Amino acid sequence: MKQMMKGNEAVAAAAIYSGVKCFFGYPITPQTEISAYMAKHLPENGGVFLQAESEISAINMVYGAAGAGFRVMTSSSGPGMSLKQEGISFLAGADLPCVIVNVMRGGPGLGGIQPSQADYFQAVKGGGHGDYRLIVLAPASVREMAEFTVRAFNLADKWRMPVMILSDGILGQMMEAVEIDELPAVEHYEKPWAASGRGERKEHNIIKTLYLDPEELERMVFSREERYKEIAREHQDWEEYLCDDAEIVVTAYGITARIARAAVERAREKGIKAGLIRPITLYPFPVKAFENERRAVICAEMSAGQMVEDVRLAVNGRYPVYFYGRTGGMLPDEEEILNCIERAAKGEMV
Amino acid sequence: MKTIYKKPESISDKPFHYCPGCGHGVVHRLIGEVIDELGEEKNTIAVVPVGCAVMGYDYLKCDVLEAAHGRAPAVATGVKRCLPDRLVFSYQGDGDLAAIGTAETIHAAARGENITVIFINNTIYGMTGGQMAPTTLCGQVTQTSPCGRDPYTQGFPLRMCEILSQVDGVSYIERCAIDTVQHINAAKKAIKKAFIYQREHGAYSFIELLCACPTNWGMTPAQAIERVGREMSEYFPLGVYIDKIGSCGR
Numbered sequence: 001m002k003q004m005m006k007g008n009e010a011v012a013a014a015a016i017y018s019g020v021k022c023f024f025g026y027p028i029t030p031q032t033e034i035s036a037y038m039a040k041h042l043p044e045n046g047g048v049f050l051q052a053e054s055e056i057s058a059i060n061m062v063y064g065a066a067g068a069g070f071r072v073m074t075s076s077s078g079p080g081m082s083l084k085q086e087g088i089s090f091l092a093g094a095d096l097p098c099v100i101v102n103v104m105r106g107g108p109g110l111g112g113i114q115p116s117q118a119d120y121f122q123a124v125k126g127g128g129h130g131d132y133r134l135i136v137l138a139p140a141s142v143r144e145m146a147e148f149t150v151r152a153f154n155l156a157d158k159w160r161m162p163v164m165i166l167s168d169g170i171l172g173q174m175m176e177a178v179e180i181d182e183l184p185a186v187e188h189y190e191k192p193w194a195a196s197g198r199g200e201r202k203e204h205n206i207i208k209t210l211y212l213d214p215e216e217l218e219r220m221v222f223s224r225e226e227r228y229k230e231i232a233r234e235h236q237d238w239e240e241y242l243c244d245d246a247e248i249v250v251t252a253y254g255i256t257a258r259i260a261r262a263a264v265e266r267a268r269e270k271g272i273k274a275g276l277i278r279p280i281t282l283y284p285f286p287v288k289a290f291e292n293e294r295r296a297v298i299c300a301e302m303s304a305g306q307m308v309e310d311v312r313l314a315v316n317g318r319y320p321v322y323f324y325g326r327t328g329g330m331l332p333d334e335e336e337i338l339n340c341i342e343r344a345a346k347g348e349m350v
Numbered sequence: 351m352k353t354i355y356k357k358p359e360s361i362s363d364k365p366f367h368y369c370p371g372c373g374h375g376v377v378h379r380l381i382g383e384v385i386d387e388l389g390e391e392k393n394t395i396a397v398v399p400v401g402c403a404v405m406g407y408d409y410l411k412c413d414v415l416e417a418a419h420g421r422a423p424a425v426a427t428g429v430k431r432c433l434p435d436r437l438v439f440s441y442q443g444d445g446d447l448a449a450i451g452t453a454e455t456i457h458a459a460a461r462g463e464n465i466t467v468i469f470i471n472n473t474i475y476g477m478t479g480g481q482m483a484p485t486t487l488c489g490q491v492t493q494t495s496p497c498g499r500d501p502y503t504q505g506f507p508l509r510m511c512e513i514l515s516q517v518d519g520v521s522y523i524e525r526c527a528i529d530t531v532q533h534i535n536a537a538k539k540a541i542k543k544a545f546i547y548q549r550e551h552g553a554y555s556f557i558e559l560l561c562a563c564p565t566n567w568g569m570t571p572a573q574a575i576e577r578v579g580r581e582m583s584e585y586f587p588l589g590v591y592i593d594k595i596g597s598c599g600r
Contacts, residue, residue, distance in 0.1 A: 022432060052457075053453050054453060057424040060418060061424045063421075063425050063428060064429040065428035065431065066428075068429045072432075195413035195429070198392045206415075207415040209416060210405075210416055
């Protein structure tokens with residue numbers, strides 16, 4: 001049955017559908033509806049909702065529940081996401097699966113409460129200390145907020161690592177129709193490694209991140225790197241729109257991709273061969289999407305220029321990569337992106 | 351020949367890395383004995399801290415999670431909320447529990463989480479080599495209070511049992527010392543009572559254990575253990591601070 005839902009509510013409903021046992025959160029705009037929905041609906045579905053004393057505690061509660069072998073989620077925005085980074089590093093270091101939702105707002109610092117995409121670096125390049133990665137999914141609709149949540153839980157369990165949904169204040173707050181009953185299948189994975197009480201096991205399970213022997217720590221990090229490479233081979237995902245003959249390609253993720261799509265359509269009306277590449281996985285970055293030759297690519301973001309660095313790495317100097325961004329809670333509009341496409345087509349974009 | 355004394359079943363054969371005179375080894379043993387006596391080895395989940403006791407996961411034969419510095423009560427909350435039938439305890443030092451993890455400590459107590467917190471107070475950061483802790487006594491010399499702790503610039507030592515006694519969610523708080531045989535036996539009784547309260551009454555308990563750190567205090571083990579009974583017990587009085595379950599039963 002189709003129902004109108006906020007993106008934040010869709011995430012929460014899909015997490016319950018995915019069998020989440022616990023949600024640990026802390027209020028911060030613009031993601032608070034996730035907590036509110038969970039507070040109301042998770043207990044009636046046999047789960048645990050707990051408002052923690054801080055985002056630090058919330059992510060460490062996630063560590064406990066994940067370590068015990070249960071599906072668990074937390075969400076936050078802005079400064080709250082920064083506070084969670086310590087725990088995210090530990091989750092990655094202990095190879096624990098969980099889902100973390102970032103409904104991005106403007107920063108740095110307290111910044112603002114309007115939508116933004118300025119946490120790309122934090123999500124994709126690390127955020128916490130040490131060598132680690134998260135799988136990062138970027139939804140662009142309320143439907144995808146729900147679908148990607150299910151996918152995130154499946155991927156987290158499959159690869160034994162934290163998965164982040166990198167959303168923004170618009171996707172979190174806007175309402176769209178979503179078929180909450182028609183979500184992807186929930187996959188089930190055994191967790192023989194969980195610290196759930198030894199029971200009849202011969203050896204005890206230890207969830208830890210400390211390796212005082214540098215050779216052992218290096219081995220752990222490198223084996224994780226191998227896993228990341230495998231993920232990059234298997235899971236690069238993106239959507240293309242009018243790309244077959246496109247000379248000027250706009251690339252954008254999340255809500256910005258929807259604005260860019262409208263700009264691409266208008267460019268086509270004006271006879272410019274424009275197309276759109278929308279990265280869906282931000283880590284692994286869809287490098288394969290940029291294999292075809294183009295005249296130029298324009299990266300549009302709600303930031304001062306973050307994903308554009310990965311686009312440049314993917315393009316590797318084969319053709320020009322331009323950037324257009326608004327930030328601090330401002331949105332690039334259709335007209336602005338269209339203007340970039342036109343300038344790029346004329347060779348005037350720098 | 352009859353065995354009259356042996357290592358607890360729930361403690362591994364790995365030799366402790368602790369210094370001579372350190373309280374951790376004694377407390378690990380007490381916890382092991384209690385787990386054995388309660389028959390809970392297969393059902394217990396420990397959360398160990400950052401600090402000297404981080405390698406507790408090598409010594410305890412139950413399942414163990416290593417927590418980030420100060421976050422053990424939050425990690426234990428996550429575990430216990432998923433597995434309410436398990437015996438879950440955190441094991442934390444003074445820097446972990448009363449400095450970087452103060453918020454986690456107080457709020458787990460406020461929620462009356464059904465866990466047991468074992469608090470090792472030795473008035474110093476041990477693993478990093480002897481810096482001032484939140485429980486360092488006034489005048490105590492450490493690496494970061496080289497002239498002795500001056501409470502007017504470096505703060506007063508925190509008395510955690512007294513602070514947590516103000517929190518309604520708490521069921522049982524006791525402070526014991528690891529110095530004399532009598533006190534060590536009392537400490538074991540307190541740990542056992544806390545575990546039983548958790549198992550049978552869903553109760554949050556907090557057991558503080560005053561311990562020696564001869565290496566970082568610059569003392570011999572004998573001098574250090576004497577300090578526990580004298581200076582430390584004077585500032586941190588031993589005794590039961592709260593026992594809501596025991597007093598209900600009377």
